[in-house]
Amino acid sequence: MSVVTGRAKKGNRLPMLAQAGPVSLWMIVFVTLPMLFIIFISFMSRGTFGGVEYTPSMESYETMMEITYFHVITKSIGVAAETTIACLLVGYPFAYYIARKPADVASRLITLLMIPFWTNSLMRLNAWMLIFQTNGPVNNFLVNVNLIEKPITFIFTDGLVLLGLITNYLPFAVLPMYSSIEKLEKPVLEASADLGANPRQTLLKVTLPLTIPGIFSAIILTFIPALGTYVITDMLGGGKVLYIGNIIKNQFGTIRNWPLGAALSVLLLAITALMLFLYSRFAKVEDMEVV
Amino acid sequence: MSREGKVNRRLQRQRLRKIPWTVFMTLVYASFYIPVMVMILFSFNDAKRNYSWMGFTTHWYPKLFSFGNHDLWEALVYSLIIAVLATVISVVIGVLGGIGLKKYEFHGKKFINMMLFIPIVVPEIVMAVSMLIIFMVIGVKLGLATIVIGHCTFCIPYAVIVIKGRITGDNETLQEASMDLGATKLQTFIKVTIPSIMPGIMSAAFLSFTLSIDDVIISNMLAGASQSTLPVLILSVNRTGITPDINALTTVMVIVMLFGMAIMNVLQRIHKKREAASLAESDERIRAARLAAEEYN
Amino acid sequence: MKKTIVALKGVDKWYGNNHVVKNLNLEVAEGEFLTLLGPSGCGKTTTLRMIAGFEDASAGRIEVQGESVDEKEPYQRDVNTVFQSYSLFPHMNVFDNIAYGPRIKKVPKEQIERDVEEMLRLVQMTGYEKRKPDALSGGQKQRIAIARALINNPRVLLLDEPLGALDLKLRKQMQIELKRLQRKLGITFIYVTHDQEEAMSMSDRIAVMKDGVILQLDKPTEIYNRPNCRFVADFIGESNILSGVVTLAEDDLLTVQTQSGTVKTKGAGFEKGEEIDISVRTESLSCSAEPTEEFCIKAKIRDFTNMGTVTKTSLILPDGKEIRMSTFEQDPNLSEGQEVYVSWKPEKSTPIHRDKKEAESCQ
Numbered sequence: 001m002s003v004v005t006g007r008a009k010k011g012n013r014l015p016m017l018a019q020a021g022p023v024s025l026w027m028i029v030f031v032t033l034p035m036l037f038i039i040f041i042s043f044m045s046r047g048t049f050g051g052v053e054y055t056p057s058m059e060s061y062e063t064m065m066e067i068t069y070f071h072v073i074t075k076s077i078g079v080a081a082e083t084t085i086a087c088l089l090v091g092y093p094f095a096y097y098i099a100r101k102p103a104d105v106a107s108r109l110i111t112l113l114m115i116p117f118w119t120n121s122l123m124r125l126n127a128w129m130l131i132f133q134t135n136g137p138v139n140n141f142l143v144n145v146n147l148i149e150k151p152i153t154f155i156f157t158d159g160l161v162l163l164g165l166i167t168n169y170l171p172f173a174v175l176p177m178y179s180s181i182e183k184l185e186k187p188v189l190e191a192s193a194d195l196g197a198n199p200r201q202t203l204l205k206v207t208l209p210l211t212i213p214g215i216f217s218a219i220i221l222t223f224i225p226a227l228g229t230y231v232i233t234d235m236l237g238g239g240k241v242l243y244i245g246n247i248i249k250n251q252f253g254t255i256r257n258w259p260l261g262a263a264l265s266v267l268l269l270a271i272t273a274l275m276l277f278l279y280s281r282f283a284k285v286e287d288m289e290v291v
Numbered sequence: 292m293s294r295e296g297k298v299n300r301r302l303q304r305q306r307l308r309k310i311p312w313t314v315f316m317t318l319v320y321a322s323f324y325i326p327v328m329v330m331i332l333f334s335f336n337d338a339k340r341n342y343s344w345m346g347f348t349t350h351w352y353p354k355l356f357s358f359g360n361h362d363l364w365e366a367l368v369y370s371l372i373i374a375v376l377a378t379v380i381s382v383v384i385g386v387l388g389g390i391g392l393k394k395y396e397f398h399g400k401k402f403i404n405m406m407l408f409i410p411i412v413v414p415e416i417v418m419a420v421s422m423l424i425i426f427m428v429i430g431v432k433l434g435l436a437t438i439v440i441g442h443c444t445f446c447i448p449y450a451v452i453v454i455k456g457r458i459t460g461d462n463e464t465l466q467e468a469s470m471d472l473g474a475t476k477l478q479t480f481i482k483v484t485i486p487s488i489m490p491g492i493m494s495a496a497f498l499s500f501t502l503s504i505d506d507v508i509i510s511n512m513l514a515g516a517s518q519s520t521l522p523v524l525i526l527s528v529n530r531t532g533i534t535p536d537i538n539a540l541t542t543v544m545v546i547v548m549l550f551g552m553a554i555m556n557v558l559q560r561i562h563k564k565r566e567a568a569s570l571a572e573s574d575e576r577i578r579a580a581r582l583a584a585e586e587y588n
Numbered sequence: 589m590k591k592t593i594v595a596l597k598g599v600d601k602w603y604g605n606n607h608v609v610k611n612l613n614l615e616v617a618e619g620e621f622l623t624l625l626g627p628s629g630c631g632k633t634t635t636l637r638m639i640a641g642f643e644d645a646s647a648g649r650i651e652v653q654g655e656s657v658d659e660k661e662p663y664q665r666d667v668n669t670v671f672q673s674y675s676l677f678p679h680m681n682v683f684d685n686i687a688y689g690p691r692i693k694k695v696p697k698e699q700i701e702r703d704v705e706e707m708l709r710l711v712q713m714t715g716y717e718k719r720k721p722d723a724l725s726g727g728q729k730q731r732i733a734i735a736r737a738l739i740n741n742p743r744v745l746l747l748d749e750p751l752g753a754l755d756l757k758l759r760k761q762m763q764i765e766l767k768r769l770q771r772k773l774g775i776t777f778i779y780v781t782h783d784q785e786e787a788m789s790m791s792d793r794i795a796v797m798k799d800g801v802i803l804q805l806d807k808p809t810e811i812y813n814r815p816n817c818r819f820v821a822d823f824i825g826e827s828n829i830l831s832g833v834v835t836l837a838e839d840d841l842l843t844v845q846t847q848s849g850t851v852k853t854k855g856a857g858f859e860k861g862e863e864i865d866i867s868v869r870t871e872s873l874s875c876s877a878e879p880t881e882e883f884c885i886k887a888k889i890r891d892f893t894n895m896g897t898v899t900k901t902s903l904i905l906p907d908g909k910e911i912r913m914s915t916f917e918q919d920p921n922l923s924e925g926q927e928v929y930v931s932w933k934p935e936k937s938t939p940i941h942r943d944k945k946e947a948e949s950c951q
Contacts, residue, residue: 015476016395023388023447024399027406030444034421035409041424094319097312116323118548119330120541121505122525126341126533127326130333135343167322187675190642193662194669195689195740205688209679220412228414231507235529245416252420252512262424265417272413285408 035269042262052258060263069247073267076244079158080227083165084173087222088215090166091173095214096207098174099181110178113171125164125235129155156238164236165226172225173218176288180214181207213283220275220288228268244268327545334539340532351539362524363540370520373435373510374503377442381499384443385450386492390484392451393458407452410445418445419512426513433515441509446499453498457491590617592654593776594639594667594744599648601634601800608634610800612648616744616778621770623779625787626797627823632780635797636746639778640669653743668737672749674729676721682708682732683717689740707735710769727758734769744776751786763790784824788812796820812869814938821867821940828873828911830866831942834858842939848905849885851931855939865940872936873913875903875928877921884929887911891924903930 045057063069098109116124132138132154139151154160184207192202208215230245239246244264251261276285334352338345354360392400410418419441426437465487469479485492507522514523525537594616601609609631616622624632637643639650641662650657657665668689676685686707690700708714711731721729730750737745750766751759767790770777781787787794788808795805796819804811804820815821818829832846840854844866853866875887887903890910899918903911911930922928 015480016391016397019387019391020395020397020400020403021391022384023392023407023451024403026384026443026447027403030422030440031406031409031418034418034425037425037428038417038421090319093315097316112320113323116327118501119327119545120522120525122507122522122529123330123533123538123541124326126525126529127329127333130329130341130343131325133343167326170319170323185673185675187671187673188677190640190662191669191671191675191677191736192688193642194640194667195736196663196692197688198661198663201692206677206679210677224412224414228416229508230416231526234526239530245414248416248420249512252423258424261420265420268414268417276408276412288408 038262038265039269042259042266044259046257046259049256051256057259060257060259063260064263064267069264072242072247073244073264075241076227079162079165079243080223082162083169083226084219084223086162086166087170087173088218091170091218092177092215094170095174095178096181099178099184106178106182110175113174117171121168122231122235125168125232128160128164128167128236132160156236156240158237158241161233161237161241164232165229168232169222169226172221176217176221177211177214180211180217184210213279213288216279216282217288220272220279224268224272224275227271330538331542331545334535334542336535336538338535341535341538342532351535355536355539355543360536360540363521363536366519366521366524367540369435369518370504370522373438373442373520374500376439377446377503378496378499380439380443381446381450382492382496385447385495385499386454386485386488388447389451389454389491390458390488393455394463407448410448411452415445415506415508416512419509422509423512433513434517437513437515438510438520441513442499442503442506445506445509446502449498449502450495453495454488454491457488590619592616593618593620593652594778595649595651595654596635596639597649597651599635599638599645599650601631601638601643602646608800609638609645612800612802614795614802614805616776618776619774621767621777621779621790621792623781623787623791623794624797625781625784625794625823627782630797631800632782632797633748636669636748636778636780639744640667640746641665666742667744667746668740668742669746669748670730670733670737670750672752674721674726674733674753676729676732676736678721680720681717682713682719682721682724685721685732686736686739688736693740703739704735707739710738711735726754727762730754730762734766738773738775742775744778745770747777747779749781750779751783752781759786766790788824796823798823815867815940817940818865818867821865821938826870826912826914827867828870830868830909830911832864832866834860834862834864834939836860841934843883844939846885847907848887848909850883851885851937852883852934853937853939854934858939858941863942865942866937867940868911868932868937870900870912870914871898872932873911873930874932875901875913875919875922875930877926877928879929880931882931882934884931887928887930889922889924889926889928892918894918903928905930 041052042060043056043058045053045055045059047053064073098106098113101109130136134151134153134155138154139148142148143151188210189202189206192206193199197205228245228248230243230249233239233241233243233246244267248261248264248268251257251264279285279288333341333344335347335349336344337348337350355363392404422437422441422444423433426433431437465483466479469483470476474482505522506520507526510520511523511526514520519527521540525533528534528537592615594614596612596614599609599612600607608629612631612635614635624635626632634643638645639652641657641660641664645658652666677688680688683704686704687700690703695703704717705714708716711734713728713731713735716724716728716732721732724732730753733750747766751762754762763786766777779787779790788811791808793805794808794811795802796811797803798819804816806814811820811824815824815827821827821829830844830846830848830851832844832851834842835845835850836843837858837860840856842853842855842858842864844851844853844864846866851866858864885905887905890902890904893900893902895914898914898916901913901915901918901922903913905911913930
């Protein structure tokens with residue numbers, strides 16, 4: 001019977017509608033329409049008392065290019081890039097180590113990696129604050145071993161924000177890289193050694209090139225969320241330094257400049273689209289490992 | 292003897308090479324576990340607000356379970372209600388959708404697949420504000436329903452991907468076999484398709500639940516003036532300082548989660564043992580049958 | 589005797605409590621085509637991987653050109669491997685795959701280009717430089733894998749079931765090509781397979797392995813005609829095995845009493861009264877409606893099976909045992925259910941010791 005695959009038989013589209021219908025409807029109503037609408041809003045003007053006035057204008061995009069906002073944008077991109085690079089540098093060897101272990105050990109190591117992330121993320125971020133408090137354990141230790149004289153102020157610094165971002169997004173970098181390294185066929189690596197390549201040469205010439213899709217997934221899954229977050233920066237940066245996420249959020253809260261918030265969202269959307277486009281040059285987007 | 296020496300040297304070299312790896316792996320794992328341990332430790336802090344360690348006390352736990360902590364429990368219950376609703380809806384739609392998108396070809400399927408990627412890759416804040424604007428413009432009152440919708444919107448794509456990953460060529464053959472044996476489509480769906488992807492359904496549910504219960508941004512933006520979820524409450528309390536009873540609550544949640552995992556583990560082991568036992572028994576029967584056959588010959 | 593190029597001396601391999609290779613001794617001569625033949629799990633691939641350096645021997649010593657390689661990593665050894673799964677680098681085209689080894693060794697560019705071209709000609713794949721492995725068929729992939737190994741001028745080429753994934757026709761063709769290639773280049777081949785026909789048609793010598801032990805190491809014809817134990821007789825070609833007691837031993841001619849009658853066989857080193865097995869190839873059997881002079885045993889024809897080039901006749905002996913005979917044509921005088929007389933030329937059968945343990949008797 002060929003009913004199972006392919007186009008449903010005429011007259012009996014019910015199973016197809018029942019299965020693919022709800023998800024399609026949901027995605028169109030709660031993803032497509034809101035996305036289109038936010039793009040639309042970004043080209044409208046700001047209402048006098050906040051909200052939107054439906055007259056077309058490029059006002060918000062112009063505002064976005066003003067020096068203060070432009071600075072926030074470049075800073076956010078910079079911090080997200082730093083986070084991503086750190087996650088790759090730490091995450092790749094980490095994933096590599098796990099992927100080379102026997103399957104049962106590897107799955108245990110992956111579970112061990114996931115467990116902390118099933119606890120409350122804000123409380124974990126708060127723990128970093130406690131660790132790096134002026135009179136916290138790190139400062140006490142450094143003073144006691146006479147490395148420093150006076151405690152260093154770590155909290156509400158960019159450094160601590162970066163630490164929070166890295167530890168928060170590292171698993172999202174590790175998982176796709178792990179699964180692409182794990183998929184490497186052992187005989188291919190053996191063939192490389194057999195042909196005279198030492199482990200370093202094998203890494204550079206075979207392992208890295210073959211795991212580029214995993215690396216690129218890792219970049220997308222760390223860079224974009226890091227670019228849009230405001231929670232981590234609020235928790236560890238004390239809300240003193242503003243990032244794109246904070247600005248967008250504020251436009252829909254106290255400041256009520258919806259078109260500007262929409263325009264900044266469109267910027268993030270555009271960056272996401274660009275990254276996905278670049279990814280599609282290396283591998284199929286549908287095959288991207290995201291879970 | 293000389294060979295033993297050589298092999299030992301090779302082994303020694305390998306062992307030496309392992310040391311930096313072990314140090315590196317330990318450090319990375321430490322960076323994941325230290326915050327959790329500090330979080331637990333500070334639930335025993337004898338201070339009004341958690342800034343620095345003031346001494347050991349257990350009194351936050353009894354206090355947590357007293358009526359004084361109404362807000363905290365309300366937030367937790369609210370979070371749980373949302374997580375359960377979001378999980379159920381996401382799993383139902385996700386399972387149906389995963390199967391449907393894998394099985395059928397229809398116009399716009401590519402588009403839907405693309406839409407499913409958006410909530411995963413686009414920053415959450417963008418998802419949140421775009422839905423917020425729609426709700427505000429249509430005039431939907433923000434609250435439980437909007438938060439659940441928001442959570443479902445990013446849980447469904449994960450559920451669909453997990454389910455799609457579970458469906459292989461095997462499943463299709465199974466379905467064909469089922470219908471060949473006379474089952475209707477609905478019977479096949481209930482008796483064959485669903486059981487064969489059960490592990491996928493479980494992990495989709497688990498994933499949805501953990502994503503929902505820990506979500507801050509969408510819960511924050513789509514809550515309106517209504518009750519806060521636990522993470523949103525924590526975020527707002529953070530400005531004035533986290534109180535140790537919140538640490539106590541999240542510690543209890545960690546313990547519940549670990550306990551649940553342990554139970555799952557035990558159940559799995561019992562299941563494996565039973566399978567091994569029945570395998571041994573069937574081996575015995577096969578051997579007996581073979582002996583009988585040989586004698587007959 | 590030619591120079592020994594690879595020597596395994598008392599090599600053992602343990603995986604935990606699993607003893608997969610047991611005190612293996614093997615010397616491979618320069619330019620030889622040696623096949624390790626055996627069923628899956630007999631330790632043949634493990635042996636090959638130990639020579640390549642992917643596995644460490646638990647005990648013993650492996651030498652290449654008289655030098656121990658135990659301490660060398662795979663990339664330091666002068667041997668190359670052709671893998672069953674081809675293991676071409678999927679991100680490189682054919683040229684880059686073949687050039688991989690020389691590039692690692694920093695061979696000059698022009699030289700590499702010349703060598704790759706020559707290798708491609710050697711494996712009859714000229715013009716495929718730019719193709720990616722994905723775009724090649726199984727046979728083509730294997731040719732490239734062979735070229736990729738051979739360009740390094742290995743002293744020894746290790747081949748791990750290289751034709752295992754190909755279909756029958758292509759496999760036969762590649763067998764001939766591989767054999768010719770080996771002759772032409774004069775490189776030592778150590779070839780692993782579970783296919784006895786493949787081993788018979790290509791090898792200079794075959795080592796039949798079972799449970800981590802080499803049972804018999806000899807020329808293909810010797811292994812075929814003179815199996816030294818029941819397992820080899822059974823595994824190589826198709827044999828009928830009859831058990832009996834030696835009643836008379838004159839020179840090398842043995843008279844043996846089996847349950848189905850008295851038969852004769854030829855072999856040295858057997859004594860009167862010894863319990864032995866006799867292996868008779870299916871094609872060495874003959875049967876006729878009338879009793880033959882020297883000896884014969886009664887049998888009843890069960891059925892005929894036409895296999896294309898040969899016809900197999902299944903016969904039932906008086907004790908109920910089934911034996912098979914293969915002939916090129918079905919004898920028109922014979923029919924199903926008929927009582928016939930089976931015999932063979934004594935020198936076309938092989939007596940096998942029974943009293944000693946199989947492994948011992950086979951060494």
